[in-house]
Amino acid sequence: GENVGLHLPTLSVQEGDNSIINCAYSNSASDYFIWYKQESGKGPQFIIDIRSNMDKRQGQRVTVLLNKTVKHLSLQIAATQPGDSAVYFCAEMYSGGGADGLTFGKGTHLIIQP
Amino acid sequence: EPEVTQTPSHQVTQMGQEVILRCVPISNHLYFYWYRQILGQKVEFLVSFYNNEISEKSEIFDDQFSVERPDGSNFTLKIRSTKLEDSAMYFCASTGAANEKLFFGSGTQLSVL
Numbered sequence: 293g294e295n296v297g298l299h300l301p302t303l304s305v306q307e308g309d310n311s312i313i314n315c316a317y318s319n320s321a322s323d324y325f326i327w328y329k330q331e332s333g334k335g336p337q338f339i340i341d342i343r344s345n346m347d348k349r350q351g352q353r354v355t356v357l358l359n360k361t362v363k364h365l366s367l368q369i370a371a372t373q374p375g376d377s378a379v380y381f382c383a384e385m386y387s388g389g390g391a392d393g394l395t396f397g398k399g400t401h402l403i404i405q406p
Numbered sequence: 407e408p409e410v411t412q413t414p415s416h417q418v419t420q421m422g423q424e425v426i427l428r429c430v431p432i433s434n435h436l437y438f439y440w441y442r443q444i445l446g447q448k449v450e451f452l453v454s455f456y457n458n459e460i461s462e463k464s465e466i467f468d469d470q471f472s473v474e475r476p477d478g479s480n481f482t483l484k485i486r487s488t489k490l491e492d493s494a495m496y497f498c499a500s501t502g503a504a505n506e507k508l509f510f511g512s513g514t515q516l517s518v519l
Contacts, residue, residue: 326507335410335497335510336449381449387505393439393462394508396449 304403311372313400315365315382322384326394327356327367330379336396339367339380369402377404408432410511412498418517419488427483427514429498438481439499439508440473442466449497455481456504488518 305311317325323344328336342349342356342365349356355368365382379401383394411430419425431438440452454461455473472484481500485492495515499508 324505328510333512335412335499335512338507338509341507383449385505393437393441393451393454393499395451396441398448 301398302401302403304405305372307374307404307406308371311369311376311402313367313369313380313382313402315367315397317363317365317382317384317397319384319386319395320360320363321386321388322395323387324385325356325358325365326383326385327354327365328381328383328396330381330399332378336381372402372404374404374406377402408509410498410500410509412496412511412514414514415512416515416517418519421490421518422487425485425488425516427485427496427498427516429481429483429511430479431481431498431500432502432509433479435500435502435509437461437501437504438473438475439501440483441497441499441510442494443497443513444494452483452496485516488516490518492516493518 326341327339329339330336340351340354340356342358347358353370357366369376379399381399382397385394410432413428417425438455441449442452443449451464453463453467453473470486474482495513497513498511501508
């Protein structure tokens with residue numbers, strides 16, 4: 293069936309380095325994508341989103357890239373800080389698919405090493 | 407900043423017992439959701455709720471589950487007869503418009519013994 297998945301379950305980077313978290317989606321009808329950050333014991337926290345009419349969107353220290361040709365989504369975090377350590381989920385939505393909200397990927401655990 | 411609040415943060419229950427998980431969505435939001443996350447796994451959709459009725463539900467949301475918006479602020483998830491496999495973190499979410507980002511609560515950790 294259709295699914296959203298992540299290439300790397302764990303990513304370890306040095307503090308201050310940039311990190312890139314990748315996500316593959318297989319539902320070509322999806323037109324809205326969100327990255328969430330989840331810290332231990334907490335709910336998913338919105339980071340950044342992008343709609344399918346764009347291929348890049350920037351926030352504060354974060355950039356999301358969307359490649360619809362290969363159905364790939366990435367999250368770039370610049371100058372990583374200890375507080376960036378968390379599990380990052382990509383999520384997709386097809387706006388014409390009813391009200392079932394988001395479909396989440398499996399998550400990547402980002403570890404920031406001092 | 408407005409946030410979704412959930413109570414209790416932890417719930418321990420015996421198998422076969424009923425539990426009610428409570429949520430207060432963001433006040434001007436119209437769409438409400440329940441998701442669950444089994445330890446170490448991804449977040450899974452359970453049910454969406456709009457205009458005082460269920461909009462969509464997943465295969466997980468069987469007859470043992472029900473949702474209710476008993477008043478203008480609360481949104482509840484009831485599990486009638488809990489099973490061991492219902493043990494998970496349950497997240498409530500809300501949004502102000504369809505096809506917009508969801509805001510999640512901090513979750514209720516349900517442990518069924």
